[in-house]
Amino acid sequence: MAELNGNLLVAQSGGPTSVINASVAGVITEAGHHECIEEIYGGLNGILGILNEELIDINDERSKAIEGLKHTPAAALGTCRYKIDFKKKPEKAAQDMDRLFEVFNAHNIRYFFYAGGNDSQDTAHKIHLEAVKRGYEMRVMGVPKTIDNDLPATDHCPGYGSVIKYNSVTVAEIGLDVGSMATDDGSCCIVEVMGRAAGWIAAGTVLAKQGNPANPPHIILLPEIALDEAAFLERVKSVVAEHKYCIVVCGEGVKNAAGEEIGADKTRLDAFGHPVLSGAADALASIVQGKLNLKTRTVKLGYAQRAAAHFASQTDVDEAVALGASAVRAAVDGKSGFMPKLVRLSSSPYRWDVALEPLENIANVEHFIPRDWISEDGFMPNEKFVEYAAPLIEGQVQVPMKGGLPQYTVLAKSRVEKKLAPRS
């Protein structure tokens, strides 16, 4: 493969994670080692910013800032949920593609890296195909990230280890708190975590048990398994009878037998006639409190869980950096249209490697928890899941602190001069 000289563009897409910036740091650091890569640019707010030719010059950032990205949550380059949709909006999609390649060409972008989840891998794949079709020499790589852990082919996704590490410590701490207040009256606390389709995040809180079946969480409700309300209430009752309290974790997308999300009950309207914004935990709390007359409180971690870099997994950060670097090496080596993935060599001791997967196998495919990793009654991931998840939360990220708070990195974002007319 002939050496390809030119500039590199990296951008981020979709919901952020604690380590999506670590992947970008991996890309940038590795890119600095290759002479064929001339300038390193960042695209602001993913595809959306690139369409508007909003690029920043990474060479202008201080090297300390690039290192700081490894422990900074959220998307330092900004992100977007913009989709190039050839099916629903073919004309708009064709226009967008024309514009993207105008921008690539104007800035001599020959290496393009897109960090994101399912949709973003799909976008990267489309851009790769388009480059081939147009005969525009550019190497396109997807870089995986998603707290949802629902990408296929890779053992797991960067971002996942950190979210379940934070959620597990949170559930353990809530469990100590509620347990220490528990009296014969009993009490219940329901913790809602992210995960609309796949239950990987909710399942990961099983690690809070630290091997002790008596420890919380006592029940984990996964979106993959339809809620059997009677069995659930029976289980809450028996847990409270044994421990005087019950900690339930639910994925936000938990569904009833009819396949409807229980947190999106359209019959509860607020003063404006909109559905009440409550969510799965509050809906479950209404059921538990109403039917068991048991004091029930809820916790909804929301965005906090995917941004909790103050308690991120060092393993997760290391893997995110490695995947970013690996994407660059593969591209320099002539590859395009791939996503580096994590391959597990061994769980104990935990050993992993990186390999390449064609983007066409990734785009828009969702990966769910195998049914045989969950207890027969559906209320708890089993030892196969624990073996899988436990190594992913190992290691503490050390974040520089000042005034008692982490010092996260904010990029200077020095703009690259625009060369094109504004997008029409």
Place this chain on the structure above:
Amino acid sequence: MAELNGNLLVAQSGGPTSVINASVAGVITEAGHHECIEEIYGGLNGILGILNEELIDINDERSKAIEGLKHTPAAALGTCRYKIDFKKKPEKAAQDMDRLFEVFNAHNIRYFFYAGGNDSQDTAHKIHLEAVKRGYEMRVMGVPKTIDNDLPATDHCPGYGSVIKYNSVTVAEIGLDVGSMATDDGSCCIVEVMGRAAGWIAAGTVLAKQGNPANPPHIILLPEIALDEAAFLERVKSVVAEHKYCIVVCGEGVKNAAGEEIGADKTRLDAFGHPVLSGAADALASIVQGKLNLKTRTVKLGYAQRAAAHFASQTDVDEAVALGASAVRAAVDGKSGFMPKLVRLSSSPYRWDVALEPLENIANVEHFIPRDWISEDGFMPNEKFVEYAAPLIEGQVQVPMKGGLPQYTVLAKSRVEKKLAPRS
């Protein structure tokens, strides 16, 4: 003052904090230095357990466990919300007092320490008065704790520094996340924190700004200041116009102009006819989404915030330990009916000392944020508040980790043999 020989009993009451166990560790460690204190007992679940003669022998705990209490959240001895209410239930209260002194006498308790908030200080005060009345020689001390920071006389309360440290990092992280996704459509995230009457906890998240007015949180709603809905919506609009996103923190007890909690709207009923369990953040989100048509998400930290020992303040732990130890020294010195309090000597550099306050000045008095520590429009604590709060979150507690999670201490709880017939 003559030396008083006998046993010590320590118990915990009310809602736990990240450092209420550190206070108990302070009591236990200091007690070990005084020969007049013979046995050290812990009462399980506060007054409730003592009434049932459920005592544990602290001497049987490993010294490592006592040290571990300094970084273990929740109430290691268990807690309760039991009230000895002479006003509403005089007969029951008199019976309870008789029983308590039976237990004290049976186990030769001569030192009694009760760690808790307003109600618990009231209970400690009543027990002190009762001991005097009965001529039962016992030294009773309250030990302050409450995340609510609403005790009078003390500069602040142990537990407060840790809750605002955790809430501040959480708000900063959520802000980075939401900000990095912000596009011209705008978005809003509302974070609900504890604090039903006093807004100390919500106000503390101003530290997330780290001195930069542009940083989140952009609006803080306090229970002390009636919500002016129109002014609030106007402010959200202008923040979004400037930053493309807006982070709002609200205390759970935020009230409307009529003095009603906006999160306890009794008109929204669920399938069982119970009020919808949503809370202040969801109620505010309905308003913002409904009236501004702005994408709005909520986070409800609930119990997670007061149990987050993985990100506790070392300053808070040090003060909690010191107050526990100080209570013991004062009691050995002959004092009874007091609570050790924190006295601030200087904010910068931060210096503090401990003094004693009579329990009669503490019990059932609530302390609110001074109005002149809040901006005129009521939406943000000002520099006086920041000067007050900033030192309280300094320093990181180092928690021993295993398998990627903190190793919290669980006491062995070896029971002291009962000497009385069960409570009738």
